[in-house]
Amino acid sequence: MYNVVFEYTQEAGGFAGIRTWTTYNDKGHFHRVWVADPKQNVLIEGVSDEEAVMLTAKTPEISRIKAAIEESYLGDTLDTNLLLQAHLPKAVFAIQMDRQKTERPSFYVTHLSETSTSLQGKESLFAAIETCASPDGRVDLGMISSVIKIPLLVIIFNQCNLP
Structure with a gap:
């Protein structure tokens, strides 16, 4: 499993700063299916479940x-x-x-x-x-x-x- 943590940008209006995470089958799967979005940045890739939870808990x-x-x-x-x-x-x-x-x-x-x-x-x-x-x-x-x-x-x- 390959976890990716995202953070919403100013383009997302009131959602700016919100962090979420999604699990993909593997790194290749993530790079095949993920489409760049101006409302969302990739904060970090390939982290453990625990790290992903902790990073999302640090949402302002x-x-x-x-x-x-x-x-x-x-x-x-x-x-x-x-x-x-x-x-x-x-x-x-x-x-x-x-x-x-x-x-x-x-x-x-x-x-x-x-x-x-x-x-x-x-x-x-x-x-x-x-x-x-x-x-x-x-x-x-x-x-x-x-x-x-x-x-x-x-x-x-x-x-x-x-x-």
């Missing part, structure tokens, strides 16, 4: 939260139930599991920075999440619901008032 936490937001959009419309009841809890759980695997310490915000009021839609949610993230991508999980409340309400209001 902020990337997991942004991916949850991205997944919750159906076209240009945010499905808030999907975000709050499915994708966000799944991302938080994955972060907690990653922290256990990697022994990555928790992060706690000491000061929330201001966000731009000109941003709209998912960009406003991304910016809100960035206010409770460290430079290395760790996120204060306890602050997520607080920082997304206002952008979420604005999005819901705007979606309800569409012509």
Whole structure:
């Protein structure tokens, strides 16, 4: 078996930074079937299952939260139930599991920075999440619901008032 770890690029929007891995029959099989994709880079090839799991566990936490937001959009419309009841809890759980695997310490915000009021839609949610993230991508999980409340309400209001 031949494991390959991938990482999503900025071209993938809210999925940027997410790491995944796939097992192929062998190196030749991987090179025959894999097609280069601008949304995904090969991070490393030929690693053990354990190494692949550890590398994916090192996905930046902020990337997991942004991916949850991205997944919750159906076209240009945010499905808030999907975000709050499915994708966000799944991302938080994955972060907690990653922290256990990697022994990555928790992060706690000491000061929330201001966000731009000109941003709209998912960009406003991304910016809100960035206010409770460290430079290395760790996120204060306890602050997520607080920082997304206002952008979420604005999005819901705007979606309800569409012509």
